Each structure stands twice: as C-alpha cells, then as structure tokens.
C-alpha cells in the first residue's frame with residue numbers, strides 16, 4: 001500500500017534541484033543575505049536560472065508546456081530549494097502555488113494564456129505574485145474563519161466591461177519583480193469575504209500599479225517582499241479569475257495544498273540545520289572526544305531527526321491527499337497541518353542546532369544564526385499557526401482520526 005521509494009522521475013527531479021541548491025544557491029547565499037539594501041538581496045540571475053530549469057512550472061500540465069508533476073514533486077522540489085536557501089524557495093513556491101490557483105480557478109482561455117506564458121517565458125524568468133494581504137490584517141485572508149469582512153478593503157468596482165481597482169496590499173512576495181499580480185479585491189461592499197471578494201489577474205505593466213517600499217526583513221532575505229497598491233487601475237472583466245464573488249472559494253480550495261509548499265520549505269531548512277549540527281558534533285572534540293558522544297548532544301540530534309521525519313511524512317500525506325481527493329476523505333480539509341507542524345518544529349530544530357554549535361553558532365561566520373532568523377517566519381506567514389489551528393479545529397468533527 002505504501003512505498004516511500006522515489007520513482008525514477010522523482011529521483012531525477014530530486015537530483016536536479018538538489019544539485020542546483022548545493023552548487024548554485026549555497027555559494028551565493030552569504031553575499032545576498034548580507035546585502036545592506038534589501039533591494040540588493042534578491043538574486044535575480046539565480047531565479048532566472050532555476051526558472052529556465054523549469055522549477056516554477058512543476059504543476060503546470062504538459063499541454064501548456066509544463067512539467068505535469070504532482071504535489072509530491074512539489075514537496076520534493078521545494079524541500080531541496082529550501083535546503084539551499086529559504087528566500088529563494090519562497091520565490092519559487094509562490095510561483096508554483098499561484099500556477100495551481102490559475103489551474104483551479106481559471107477558464108480555458110486564462111489557463112492557456114497565463115500558464116503557457118509561464119512556461120514559454122521561463123528562460124526570461126516569468127514571475128507571479130499573489131497580492132492578498134492588506135494592512136487591515138492578513139489573518140482574515142489566510143484563515144477565512146467565519147463571516148469575516150474587514151480585512152479586504154481593496155475595491156473592484158464594475159464599470160461597463162471593466163473593473164476599477166483601488167487599494168493597498170502589503171508583504172507581497174515577488175512584489176516589484178512580478179510580471180503578473182493575482183489580486184484579491186472586494187466586489188460587494190457589504191458582503192462577507194466568502195461572498196463578496198473576487199480575484200483578478202493584473203499584468204505588471206497595467207497603468208495604475210504602484211510599487212511601494214521593499215521590506216527590510218529579519219530572515220528570508222533573498223526573497224523580494226514589497227507593498228503594492230492600485231490607483232484607479234482598470235482591468236477588463238475577462239481578467240477576473242472565476243465568477244464574481246467566488247474569490248475566497250477558489251482560495252480555500254488552493255489553501256488545501258498551500259501547506260505542502262511552506263511545510264516542505266520548513267523541512268528543507270530544518271534538514272540544513274540538522275545536517276550541519278550532526279557534522280559539527282562528529283568533528284568538534286572537547287574533553288578528549290567528539291561532542292556527539294555526550295548524551296545530551298546525541299539526544300538533541302535524535303530529537304531533531306525524528307521531528308524532521310515526522311514533518312516530512314505529514315507533508316507528503318497531505319500532498320498525496322490533495323492529489324487523491326476521492327481516496328482520502330478523512331484527511332481532506334486538514335491540509336493546513338502540513339504547514340503548522342513543520343513551521344513549529346523548524347524553530348525548535350534551528351535553535352537546537354545553534355545550541356550544539358554553542359559560541360561558534362552565534363557568530364555570523366557560520367550559517368546557524370541565519371537559520372535561526374529564517375526559521376522565525378514559518379509560524380507567521382501564509383496564515384499564522386495560531387489561526388490555522390482554529391481553522392483545522394473547525395474541521396475535526398468531520399474528520400475522524402481512524403486509519404481509513
């Protein structure tokens with residue numbers, strides 16, 4: 001029933017991404033991570049290189065020129081990218097997850113225009129950004145709990161065969177470098193989010209897009225995160241993804257698999273910290289022996305390893321259930337667990353790794369302090385862990401914990 005051996009294709013995918021991560025990303029990270037201006041921290045050439053290798057197009061069906069992969073492929077690729085650097089993994093996972101959003105919500109014309117464009121222009125680095133969060137609160141958007149209606153203030157007002165967009169978005173990954181923005185906006189002023197919001201495909205060269213400041217982040221410094229606003233921006237009605245008012249329903253379907261991307265990224269970072277700590281524990285000799293021989297150090301490493309294995313198994317189970325919605329009823333709607341658990345353990349694992357390196361780990365010469373900075377983001381973005389747990393809790397009565 002269960003086979004954890006990678007297929008030949010999965011192994012080949014792993015090899016390509018792992019090599020890119022170790023040979024291309026890792027040697028470049030320190031320079032970009034330490035750039036004093038956040039604009040200089042984004043490695044555009046590396047992004048283009050990875051895109052030319054097809055990393056952004058993993059989930060796009062072959063008929064549009066994509067790789068035609070599944071959610072396990074997505075998990076494998078993002079974990080390996082994050083093993084190299086989590087900021088770069090963000091650049092890709094946003095693209096991949098938004099290609100899925102277009103697949104889920106787009107009509108035939110939209111899919112063939114934009115998904116083909118992502119594949120055809122991969123060499124030039126065709127980038128997408130998802131502009132959902134607003135200064136009025138991201139929690140409402142990534143955890144649409146009940147009848148919330150305060151978090152989306154960006155308006156899309158219908159004028160003939162166009163919509164006019166006005167409003168401001170914040171914390172937008174790939175902001176400023178994107179060719180296409182996928183924008184959540186309110187089309188019905190008084191309705192709840194679930195009824196009153198729609199999604200629009202907005203090409204970056206549309207008049208009325210205002211690119212705001214680049215955020216100066218604590219970690220994930222190699223990703224570009226910016227404010228974006230819309231000033232009397234006119235967009236044709238056929239650039240709306242799905243029906244008017246269906247925006248949140250499309251997002252909800254997409255969220256079911258979102259945890260696979262962020263969760264795999266957390267696993268990749270946790271593994272990078274664990275590998276470094278294990279190597280150090282074997283090499284660092286004090287009291288006449290390697291510190292791995294001290295029980296407390298060994299127990300830390302065993303604990304780190306167990307959590308990584310548990311996190312990856314959970315992410316892969318969610319990935320599989322998203323690909324097989326008909327076969328995994330008890331597990332459907334619990335997809336956020338794939339984000340929540342890895343996002344929690346990656347903070348613990350990077351902190352334990354720092355403890356094993358002790359004084360040396362605290363210094364900027366080694367990547368340990370970067371790993372700790374990078375880990376802090378996971379329980380915050382793509383919906384806070386606290387809120388996502390509430391979201392999962394709502395589903396528990398309908399999702400028995402039985403084996404089948």
Ligand SMILES: Cc1cc2nc3c(=O)[nH]c(=O)nc-3n(C[C@H](O)[C@H](O)[C@H](O)COP(=O)(O)OP(=O)(O)OC[C@H]3O[C@@H](n4cnc5c(N)ncnc54)[C@H](O)[C@@H]3O)c2cc1C
Nearest residue numbers: 130131132133137138139142171172173381382383384386
């Ligand atoms: C580096 C980075 C990249 C990002 N990339 C993107 C992106 O590409 N696109 C995008 O749209 N957004 C993006 N975001 C936004 C991100 O998803 C949000 O920051 C996140 O969803 C949390 O929203 P918030 O920061 O507004 O927190 P808030 O919603 O203000 O929440 C603040 C606190 O209140 C708690 N809280 C909120 N509501 C409740 C409640 N009902 N009950 C109990 N507690 C509650 C939260 O758990 C949290 O602790 C990014 C953020 C960061 C930091």
